[in-house]
Amino acid sequence: MIQLNYRDSKPIYEQVKDGFRRLIVQGVMEVDEKLPSVREMASNLAINPNTIQRAYRELEQEGYLYAVAGRGSFVAGVPEADSARKEELFAAFDAAVEELLYLQVEEREICQRVAEKYRKLQDKAKSKARSAEAAD
Amino acid sequence: MIQLNYRDSKPIYEQVKDGFRRLIVQGVMEVDEKLPSVREMASNLAINPNTIQRAYRELEQEGYLYAVAGRGSFVAGVPEADSARKEELFAAFDAAVEELLYLQVEEREICQRVAEKYRKLQDKAKSKARSAEAAD
Amino acid sequence: MIQLNYRDSKPIYEQVKDGFRRLIVQGVMEVDEKLPSVREMASNLAINPNTIQRAYRELEQEGYLYAVAGRGSFVAGVPEADSARKEELFAAFDAAVEELLYLQVEEREICQRVAEKYRKLQDKAKSKARSAEAAD
Amino acid sequence: MIQLNYRDSKPIYEQVKDGFRRLIVQGVMEVDEKLPSVREMASNLAINPNTIQRAYRELEQEGYLYAVAGRGSFVAGVPEADSARKEELFAAFDAAVEELLYLQVEEREICQRVAEKYRKLQDKAKSKARSAEAAD
DNA sequence: GTGGTCTAGACCACC
DNA sequence: GTGGTCTAGACCACT
Numbered sequence: 001m002i003q004l005n006y007r008d009s010k011p012i013y014e015q016v017k018d019g020f021r022r023l024i025v026q027g028v029m030e031v032d033e034k035l036p037s038v039r040e041m042a043s044n045l046a047i048n049p050n051t052i053q054r055a056y057r058e059l060e061q062e063g064y065l066y067a068v069a070g071r072g073s074f075v076a077g078v079p080e081a082d083s084a085r086k087e088e089l090f091a092a093f094d095a096a097v098e099e100l101l102y103l104q105v106e107e108r109e110i111c112q113r114v115a116e117k118y119r120k121l122q123d124k125a126k127s128k129a130r131s132a133e134a135a136d
Numbered sequence: 137m138i139q140l141n142y143r144d145s146k147p148i149y150e151q152v153k154d155g156f157r158r159l160i161v162q163g164v165m166e167v168d169e170k171l172p173s174v175r176e177m178a179s180n181l182a183i184n185p186n187t188i189q190r191a192y193r194e195l196e197q198e199g200y201l202y203a204v205a206g207r208g209s210f211v212a213g214v215p216e217a218d219s220a221r222k223e224e225l226f227a228a229f230d231a232a233v234e235e236l237l238y239l240q241v242e243e244r245e246i247c248q249r250v251a252e253k254y255r256k257l258q259d260k261a262k263s264k265a266r267s268a269e270a271a272d
Numbered sequence: 273m274i275q276l277n278y279r280d281s282k283p284i285y286e287q288v289k290d291g292f293r294r295l296i297v298q299g300v301m302e303v304d305e306k307l308p309s310v311r312e313m314a315s316n317l318a319i320n321p322n323t324i325q326r327a328y329r330e331l332e333q334e335g336y337l338y339a340v341a342g343r344g345s346f347v348a349g350v351p352e353a354d355s356a357r358k359e360e361l362f363a364a365f366d367a368a369v370e371e372l373l374y375l376q377v378e379e380r381e382i383c384q385r386v387a388e389k390y391r392k393l394q395d396k397a398k399s400k401a402r403s404a405e406a407a408d
Numbered sequence: 409m410i411q412l413n414y415r416d417s418k419p420i421y422e423q424v425k426d427g428f429r430r431l432i433v434q435g436v437m438e439v440d441e442k443l444p445s446v447r448e449m450a451s452n453l454a455i456n457p458n459t460i461q462r463a464y465r466e467l468e469q470e471g472y473l474y475a476v477a478g479r480g481s482f483v484a485g486v487p488e489a490d491s492a493r494k495e496e497l498f499a500a501f502d503a504a505v506e507e508l509l510y511l512q513v514e515e516r517e518i519c520q521r522v523a524e525k526y527r528k529l530q531d532k533a534k535s536k537a538r539s540a541e542a543a544d
Numbered sequence: 545g546t547g548g549t550c551t552a553g554a555c556c557a558c559c
Numbered sequence: 560g561t562g563g564t565c566t567a568g569a570c571c572a573c574t
Contacts, residue, residue, distance in 0.1 A: 007338045011573060025238040048574055086239055093232040096225045097253050102161045103222060107254045111247045117233050118243045147549060173561060184551045202415045205562045206558035283564060297510045309546065320566045341547045342573035358511060361504045368501040369525050374433040375494055379526045383519045389505050390515045419558060456559055
């Protein structure tokens with residue numbers, strides 16, 4: 001369900017967060033769907049429950065999840081107007097693009113990269129839709 | 137010369153590195169130009185000399201600087217084939233783009249942003265060329 | 273595990289680096305094997321933790337290690353295409369050979385020395401293979 | 409006469425020493441030949457006289473030069489039995505070869521490298537002999 | 545407990 | 560004056 005990469009410098013709890021955020025934003029997990037319990041995830045991934053707890057807590061703060069005491073955590077959906085996050089992302093994006101341009105990377109190459117990302121994203125959405133149809 | 141942001145989670149030595157790398161890559165600092173001494177830079181930015189030293193040392197390892205004990209640190213130029221740096225930049229780029237796409241930002245908007253950056257870069261180059269002509 | 277020589281002009285952190293690089297390159301330490309923690313190593317060698325940290329950090333940058341905050345440092349393996357390292361070694365090699373030749377050391381003597389090293393290496397590999405067979 | 413490389417991490421005085429040692433050991437400078445004065449060398453190379461002074465002083469200690477107060481420094485020849493130096497060199501040589509072998513560099517490649525060095529050395533000696541003949 | 549950053553201050557080699 | 564190494568000790572983030 002979620003892939004951890006221990007060699008990545010990104011902290012484990014961030015990897016868990018990213019994994020779930022992705023599943024939610026891509027629609028793989030639907031609104032009000034229940035997430036695995038902290039203990040279950042922890043034993044699945046063979047990591048400390050505290051790490052999962054932190055991931056869930058922060059995702060809740062960001063608006064992706066909601067928790068019901070004693071019952072578990074559930075998908076809340078994609079928080080609208082996460083504009084602060086967008087600004088952050090655009091800032092990082094701009095810095096990277098600027099330096100890449102200075103390093104003689106072609107504008108075309110960069111845009112192609114975006115297009116490729118976009119295509120993959122579409123494909124994923126389509127295959128998800130198809131499997132949903134099949135399930136009907 | 138270099139702007140530090142203490143609120144940023146990016147370590148200070150990284151901010152210093154990025155600042156000088158930018159000056160070098162953009163040609164603001166010329167090859168063999170002397171950098172401020174470690175101590176001078178440290179007192180300018182009001183941080184510890186060790187922190188500057190680390191920034192300089194790593195830039196030297198990456199090939200942007202060379203240091204001569206007893207003389208100072210100097211610009212070496214933009215290391216050819218700094219593929220590691222490009223990979224870093226593309227990784228940052230990809231991560232940002234992916235999340236932006238998930239946040240419903242249009243592919244077009246992103247590419248326009250790249251184009252805009254590119255135009256500005258061209259303008260800068262042109263005005264630089266013009267001022268060089270004027271100097272002749 | 274690692275021998276320090278305080279009389280050597282080579283910095284301590286370099287000696288530590290060389291020691292671990294050797295253990296890794298020779299296969300004495302296996303991939304994903306955990307290294308002693310920074311603090312442990314420091315107290316073992318009776319030197320400052322910062323010195324060990326620097327050694328580990330640079331080995332990580334070179335691709336020999338990977339570090340996970342909160343877990344420890346682990347062997348990543350011998351970085352493929354560590355051409356920089358080979359260049360370093362060849363440079364050291366060339367400098368030594370050149371001066372030896374000037375000092376009237378025969379070409380034959382030098383090559384014999386290489387051959388001897390090579391033979392020892394082969395013997396080690398063989399005995400290792402044999403003990404592996406025995407283990408089967 | 410002597411090439412300085414400011415980008416090299418080797419200290420200037422070492423580069424000067426190496427340069428003269430090489431000229432002496434290769435026979436380009438003959439025994440009892442006078443070296444340029446400290447001031448002359450310093451202004452030629454555009455460096456501090458102290459740096460030249462140090463190079464001359466250490467070469468004298470190593471036995472390559474002798475100084476006559478008020479007259480200058482002269483070539484003493486190649487000091488015999490610099491066996492301590494040879495041991496140092498062999499140690500560095502062994503370490504480099506060992507790691508190169510572990511890094512899958514062929515024994516042949518290493519020996520060829522030695523042979524090449526040797527050939528170049530011979531060529532230099534020959535061309536020197538030829539130019540000496542021509543001068544007769 | 546782990547690694548990572550930063551400060552403060554000492555000492556050395558080089559110019 | 561320059562860069563480079565090392566120590567001592569603090570603080571933070573992660574598991």
